[in-house]
Amino acid sequence: MELDKMDENDWKYHGEGNKSLVVSHVQLSRVLRLLKYPAEDSENPPQTVEQAYRQIQNIVDFSSNVMSSLLGEKFIHSGEVVKLPLEFVRQLSIKVQHQRPAWRCDKVMDIYSGCALCLPNLTSPVLHQPTHTPPLCIEIKPKCGFLPSSKHVSKDIKTKVCRFCMHQHYKVANGKWKRRSLYCPLDLFSGNRQRMHFAIRHLIEEPQNNFKIFKGGQCVYSSKEGSDDSIDLNSLLHHLRPYFLYGNNRINSHMTSKAVLNDFIQVLVNALLSGGGGDGGVMTDRRGEGRSFCEASLFNKERIRHGSQGLPSDSVLFRILQTQMLDTQDIEGLYLLYRRVEQHLQDFPKERTRLQIDGPYNEAFLEKLQKCPAEDDGSVEYAVAKVHQYCAAMTAKDCSIMVALVPSSEEEEDDDGQRRLRDFLSSRPPAFSYSVSILDLDPKPFDSIPRQLRLDQKIVSCYLRTGGALPKGSLPPLPGIFTAAEREDCTLLFHPV
Ligand SMILES: O=P(O)(O)O[C@@H]1[C@@H](OP(=O)(O)O)[C@H](OP(=O)(O)O)[C@H](O)[C@H](OP(=O)(O)O)[C@H]1OP(=O)(O)O
Ligand SMILES: Nc1ncnc2c1ncn2[C@@H]1O[C@H](COP(=O)(O)OP(=O)(O)OP(=O)(O)O)[C@@H](O)[C@H]1O
Structure with missing residues (x-):
């Protein structure tokens, strides 16, 4: 270039x-x-x-x-x-x-x-060779995956219903979206395949700005923002079907829509639980049980059939969640520390540079953020380090994950250079190679903190006013692929991918 x-x-x-x-x-x-x-x-x-x-x-x-x-x-x-x-x-x-x-x-x-x-361009990765099937890239903006447990939280509801689920009520009430998304980030970040599958289904049903699919670099599935139209699942299936036909299905092109979507979601779950291209890492229980379920999620806890909880420590979701959890004080506690810094800067404006309030984002900045003492010693340095941690957590709550999937049988070659056709004819679902990236990692400005507090207050008070009592029309429609029974049914067939 x-x-x-x-x-x-x-x-x-x-x-x-x-x-x-x-x-x-x-x-x-x-x-x-x-x-x-x-x-x-x-x-x-x-x-x-x-x-x-x-x-x-x-x-x-x-x-x-x-x-x-x-x-x-x-x-x-x-x-x-x-x-x-x-x-x-x-x-x-x-x-x-x-x-x-x-x-x-x-x-x-x-x-x-x-x-x-x-x-x-993360939607047309270089591992794709133009003559072969174009890669499928799935973009997910997962948002915040945990419930706060800070002593500063003033409203009990914040420890029971996650921010995303509450925010949905606020967004619908304010006309940002016509329908509420039933996606819950706590299900996606659970590490439990059934819950993750359930979460992704809801992302597909109501993508909003949290879910997009690209094929060969073109966006083929996303929400039409502000539009009243329900999403076009048939068009999505048309794009996905060729990637998920195998065995006899390849020959007679028959596979139910539900099976295509199940296989697609399963491949995506596998990529999200992987180490981003390598083998799975150690399973880690990183949250107290009480903080890992959101009361607004429609996932029925009783139905968990496969015990595995927690995310592999080298998975993209684990790393994002850990970074989000640098927000230990919740915005309500953090705001008090923000005020301490703000007061200090009013008294000593030149300190803004020494305290690296607006960067530079160098090693010294990272060290201050990571070496923040556990206890508040009343210093401005402690308050600044906490604000920096909070801002990094905000970035992690607002970033997106891009998963690029390339059918392996198209990509892999034998030692003698022959393309493998094993997967093509196999009775197992096709294998994919994948790469996982994170995008939108911009620093959040110090001055955005008061706005964060105001928004938090508005979201909570709107939820307390309207929560659970929304008109039926604000729920997403069942677009013909997930019946009411299937919404409840989280059955998965686990096949190796
Ligand atoms: O505050 P939130 O949680 O609504 O997040 C904002 C996002 O809204 P969302 O709820 O994801 O639709 C918002 O996304 P949209 O504009 O709604 O697509 C931005 O990402 C915003 O970040 P920034 O101010 O542009 O750096 C985000 O603001 P920050 O709070 O991350 O600064
Ligand atoms: N490196 C990339 N490769 C491919 N697509 C990208 C890349 N970076 C961004 N995009 C696409 O452009 C869109 C907008 O980019 P991005 O999310 O960085 O914007 P933003 O204005 O920072 O978003 P936000 O509203 O979260 O602040 C993304 O949702 C993604 O679809």
Whole structure:
């Protein structure tokens, strides 16, 4: 990629979140992640080129020096800052505008700085060879996987119902989504295959911004944001079926929709429990039993048939959960420490740099975060370390996992170079090789903490007002694939993948 010869025709719209817009290269396995600004700022750049460059460099540094150590290097691709020609960025902005979802257009792409983050395209991994079946990539934004147990928690409901499940009521009440998702992160993070299967089913039923599927780099399944339409499971099945036909099914193309989805979910569960490409690690019981069930989850505890609890210690979910659990105080306790830091900075503004409130995210930052004393000694250093831990936990609560699946029989070769057809004809479900990555590891700003507290209060009070009493229409429809009985039924056939 030659930065001085950039052509907007080589790039296409790929996706966006709240803070950034992503374009992918039409041939190379690369994406550019560009900053977004509130639309009100579109006439005047809200920051200088140097500030924009620093903001993106901070993202790279935080990801490579801090989050990579907490989450495991093997999952992280931090990328590099690039400086693009302004004319290219302007043309790109015009080109992608009509593809952007309307509800994201309250922000505009940064066309002033020319700075962007260049990353590998995790939806078209290089292990894929173009002539073979395209890889399937599944993006999951799992959100927070534990219940707080801090003594600072003032509302008992927060220790029983998880943040995501409560937040769903708030989001529906405020019109962000039309229907409530029945996904519960505590089921996904449980390490119990039945519960994980149940959680993924609900992600498929109501993906919102928590679930997407890409095939050969194209998004083929996601929520139509703001739309009333139910998701198109038939189209999903059309995409998935060829990957899951085996044995006689290959020949007569017959496999029930339920079987296709079951196999798909099972492969995904296997990848999430794996060490990201290697063998499974040690099983670890990392939470008190009482903190691992959310009362709002529809999963029926009585139905657990396969005992395994806990996540393998080298799995992506384990590493994300451990990092999320750096939030030991809950926002209610943390806010008190935030106030201590804020007061100190009002008295001694120059201390902001020494305390690394806004970075730099280097080894010293990581050391302060990791070596935070267990007991509060009343110092500002303790409070800062706790705030830093909380912010890293917030990043882990907001990141996404990308699982890339490539059918093994397509990829593996025998010693003599012959492609193996064993899986093609076998009566077992096909094997996949997979790689697991984590994306969106941006640092959360110190100043976002008061907003966190306000949002927490709004979510809890909305849940206490409306929880469990939502009109039926706000529940996701049964889109014809999961019957009411199947919602309850968590039967899985365990076959090796
Ligand atoms: O606060 P939350 O839990 O709603 O998370 C926000 C996300 O909302 P979600 O609930 O996942 O739909 C929100 O996602 P959406 O814009 O809703 O897709 C952002 O990820 C936001 O992060 P940032 O402010 O852009 O750095 C997230 O904000 P942070 O709290 O992580 O800063
Ligand atoms: N390296 C990558 N490879 C492929 N796709 C990517 C990559 N990075 C981001 N994406 C896609 O672009 C979308 C938006 O990116 P990202 O989540 O980083 O944006 P964001 O604005 O930080 O999100 P948030 O709303 O969580 O703050 C992702 O959901 C994902 O589908």
